[in-house]
Amino acid sequence: MSVFSDDPATPGRPFGTDYSSGQEAEDVDPRVRLQVRRQVDELVQRHVDPAVRRRMNGTIRGRWSTRRGVALDVLETTNGQETLVVGGELLVTARSWADPAIQAYLTRRRLERVEVGCPDLEDRLVRLVTTGTVRPGYLEDVVDELRRRGAAASLTHVTPLAGVMKPHGVSVPTIGTFGDYGTHPAGDGPGANVAIIDTGIDAHLRSDGWLTGIERRADVPATHADEMNVDPLDNTPADGFLDFSAGHGTFVAGVVAQVAPTADIEVYRSLSTAGAGSEIEVACALIRSVRDGADVVNLSLGTQTQYDQPSLAVAAALEVVREIEVQRGREVLIVAAAGNFGDTTPVWPAAFRRVVSVGSLTADARPSTFSSRGWWVDCSTVGEGILSTFVEGEQSPDFTADPETFPESAFARWSGTSFAAPQVAGAIARVMHEHGLGPRDAYVQLLASGTPLPDFGQTFSILPGV
Known part of the structure; x- marks a missing residue:
């Protein structure tokens, strides 16, 4: 018999008090x-205090670089917060990559296609990396231009634990x-x-x-x-x-x-x-x-x-x-x-x-x-x-x-x-x-x-x- 609670006396409690024993x-x-x-x-402080965010991002970046030998970059988002992205790398959809003009533009910008690293995504997503040293913000400018040209593109974001x-x-x-x-x-x-x-x-x-x-x-x-x-x-x-x-x-x-x-x-x-x-x-x-x-x-x-x-x-x-x-x-x-x-x-x-x-x-x-x-x-x-x-x-x-x-x-x-x-x-x-x-x-x-x-x-x- 179901114990799912639809008792109007306990709104918002789908299982009543099943999980409350010993934890009130x-x-x-x-x-x-x-x-x-x-x-x-401290979770609130992370959002409002830039110094806290810098320390947190620094910890993640240091450990990522140590384990993978690849740098992470900090990118400012539209709301003034920061997000982490893989340095020297961007993504475009396979549909955007199929446009010869997009391919030519990316080649001129010294970007080279490499494997995505996930077999199920190889025919849907294109991963590109820089072939030389580039100035800070270079790939952000590339993504901006791609978006203006109607391409689906972004830097490769790093997904932290929420x-x-x-x-x-x-x-x-x-x-x-x-x-x-x-x-x-x-x-x-x-x-x-x-x-x-x-x-x-x-x-x-x-x-x-x-x-x-x-x-x-x-x-x-x-x-x-x-x-x-x-x-x-x-x-x-x-x-x-x-x-x-x-x-x-x-x-x-x-x-x-x-x-x-x-x-x-x-x-x-x-x-x-x-x-x-x-x-x-x-x-x-x-x-x-x-x-x-x-x-x-x-x-x-x-x-x-x-x-x-x-x-x-x-x-x-x-x-x-x-x-x-x-x-x-x-x-x-x-x-x-x-x-x-x-x-x-x-x-x-x-x-x-x-x-x-x-x-x-x-x-x-x-x-x-x-x-x-x-x-x-x-x-x-x-x-x-x-x-x-x-x-x-x-x-x-x-x-x-x-x-x-x-x-x-x-x-x-x-x-x-x-x-x-x-x-x-x-x-x-x-x-x-x-x-x-x-x-x-x-x-x-x-x-x-x-x-x-x-x-x-x-x-x-x-x-x-x-």
Whole structure:
């Protein structure tokens, strides 16, 4: 029998109080509550304080360059914020590249075509790199000219984690424990397949049974390195401390597992432990997850872009996803974090029309000040002080003045739209299982349980926050 709650006495609570046991706000330790408030304040600070953004971008750029030998450039967006792009590289669509005049222009500008690096995108997207030293802003001028000529072009954006970009000295996830979640909900349908595209999954199996059913792929042939899904935790640099975004994918997986205990969860790694990956890497992982049979895909990542335009790589991937859906006669629902930019500027991939974009609310269902918002946000749920599975290790003093050491099978609290999105992904999977629905119909039913909030879409409470 379904436990989906449509009781008018509990509006905005699709599952009633199923997830509240042992996690009520009044039961939270005051120290934990203070840490969560600091997390929220620092997410807001990142948006309003240029010095914080510079430190954050500097950390990402340094680690990217160390691991890949390629520089990242900082690009100012139309709203005065900054976004990261791969240095010396731009993208155009295959349709634009087919124009001989466009090809001739790019050749004159000393740009050379190279492989995209994702087989499914090679005939849809063209990647070009500079063949010599160029002045700052050179490629921005090239993209401007291409756009004036009617070509679809952009620099190659780097997609950071939407809810975890922490500057030096901020607070971090705090240790906690789960409440009693009881037995798996009964239902009429099979468990849904949920794919998580993130930093990967912790290689170590937990002693408490959480997330042990998720496949770990560490030993893969060099020719299939993109299939590895283990989060290395301490990699950039290997200094004995947890990396900048270590454990993010494990935390997101724990959120889905809480909300949808019957879901079959698969984790893909497209982001480094520094919290960043190119839009091409994210697009390729999205296609791979759908080919592997995902019903719901969670993307707790996103970026603002030059001209506020959609990511060309993810747009091409969505075309491939649609073709796979038609071939198989089976739909896929993609869920993405709206971002923590605190404004109405679209964040991609969340702002794509076919993607469910998820904003963040406070524990009492008010708008989170850090959450991105606007006409393009479809729904929102609690994203402050969410409790989930974390990883073993010591936090670096570079990222916090009060580093914590997490034990084996640790739990933590974290804040951001990164942790609102997987609740919605899990909720869709749970409704699919309980009612035997496809992902789109399950999402529509979930929306019907919510209450509207301007710029935040339909809102509901699933997991409790702080």
